[in-house]
Structure formats: structure tokens, C-alpha cells
Amino acid sequence: MLLMPQHLLPDVSALTDDFLQEHEIRGVIFDIDNTLVGFRTPTPTPEVLALFARLEALGIRYAIASNNSRSRVELFVKELGVPAYHRACKPLGFALGRIRREFGIPARNMALVGDQIYTDMLGGNLAGMITVLVEPIDHKETLFFKLKRKLEMPVINRKRRKDAKK
Ligand SMILES: [Mg+2]
Incomplete structure (x- = not known):
């Protein structure tokens, strides 16, 4: 199922050394x-x-692919020197594929980490990557956010049920 995250984590700090190594994540x-x-x-x-x-210490490459604006992304990565794409058009795979090729890492060893089902998870799954959904940091109670969440929850709940059966 292309919308389904392969892993549900509370936040990015749960990308532990063990998790990264267990899933053979190199990028x-x-x-x-x-x-x-x-x-x-x-x-x-x-x-x-x-x-x-920590990723650098493990020899894991990392990059940014955001659907947000150039100014948002450029300011965020200013001090980092990592590959970064703004207006990445996730779930379309152009930026994701470009990063993967730049790293020279097979898709099965690449993880896509995001908070949204219909952009991040769909995009990562379509690209054949390991998909990791994290809880959104700001639970913004706007109408748009609530609507979006309503569309995402059936997918998230299905994944939770699947995990519970394991
Ligand atoms: Mg997001």
C-alpha cells in the first residue's frame, strides 16, 4: 500500500543507531x-x-527535501552544507531521485522521514525507499490541518493495527 508508512516513530530522535543499523539505512x-x-x-x-x-558519525548521508519555499529551506540549511531541495513537489520523485543518485545509495537503503502521508510517505514509497512517519511537531488546530489529519488517520490507524498484530 503506497500510502502506508513502513515505520511509525514519535519523532526524529527515535531514529536511534540501532534503528538505522537494523534497517540498513545509509542515507x-x-x-x-x-x-x-x-x-x-x-x-x-x-x-x-x-x-x-550522530548520522555523520555513523557514516550516514542526509539531505533535505521540502515542499516549502526557497527562503525557508535556504535559511534552514545555511550552516549545514547538505543537499537541499525546496518546492520538492513530493510525492513526485524528482528531488528524491536526484538526492539518491547524488549519494549513490540504492533506494532500499534510503529512508524518507516526514510527517505527512500524502506527500512524504507516498513519495518515499513510490521511490522505493524506507518510509518513516513521525508525529507532527505542531498540532495546529486549523481547519485545514484537521481536514488533512482526518484523511491521514485511517492510513495511520491501519498501520498501527498491522503493527499490533506482529
Ligand atoms: Mg512536513
């Missing part, structure tokens, strides 16, 4: 908004920087 593509930081956080937090340092 990670991160969404920014509500995945690494909340909408109103313009730059990486100390927690995000610690995560990136």
Missing part, C-alpha cells in the same frame, strides 16, 4: 516542517544538529 531524506522543527522555527535546533552529527 536519509528529511522533510523540514513539522518533522525536524515546527513551522515557526527557522533554523535547526540543538536536537536536530545533534541528530545530524
Whole structure:
């Protein structure tokens, strides 16, 4: 099922060394908004920087693919020097494929980490990557967010039931 995340994690800090090694993850593509930081956080937090340092220590490559604007993404990655795509058009795979080829890592060893089913999970699954859904950082109670969540919950609940049966 192309919408279904392969893994549900509470947040990106749950990408532990054990998790990354167990799933043979050699490259990670991160969404920014509500995945690494909340909408109103313009730059990486100390927690995000610690995560990136840990990935580097493990020899794992990482990149950013955000559907947000150039200014949002450029400011976020300013100090990082990582491949970063704005207006990445997830779930379409152009940016994801470009990053994967740049890293030279097979899709099965690449993880896509995001907070949204219909962009991040669908995009990662279509690209043949390992998909990891995290809980959105800001639970914004806007009408749009509520509607979106309503569309996502059946997929998330189905995955939870599937995991519970294991
Ligand atoms: Mg997001």
C-alpha cells in the first residue's frame, strides 16, 4: 500500500543507531516542517544538529527535501552544507531521485522521514525507499490541518493495527 508508512516513530530522535543499523539505512531524506522543527522555527535546533552529527558519525548521508519555499529551506540549511531541495513537489520523485543518485545509495537503503502521508510517505514509497512517519511537531488546530489529519488517520490507524498484530 503506497500510502502506508513502513515505520511509525514519535519523532526524529527515535531514529536511534540501532534503528538505522537494523534497517540498513545509509542515507536519509528529511522533510523540514513539522518533522525536524515546527513551522515557526527557522533554523535547526540543538536536537536536530545533534541528530545530524550522530548520522555523520555513523557514516550516514542526509539531505533535505521540502515542499516549502526557497527562503525557508535556504535559511534552514545555511550552516549545514547538505543537499537541499525546496518546492520538492513530493510525492513526485524528482528531488528524491536526484538526492539518491547524488549519494549513490540504492533506494532500499534510503529512508524518507516526514510527517505527512500524502506527500512524504507516498513519495518515499513510490521511490522505493524506507518510509518513516513521525508525529507532527505542531498540532495546529486549523481547519485545514484537521481536514488533512482526518484523511491521514485511517492510513495511520491501519498501520498501527498491522503493527499490533506482529
Ligand atoms: Mg512536513
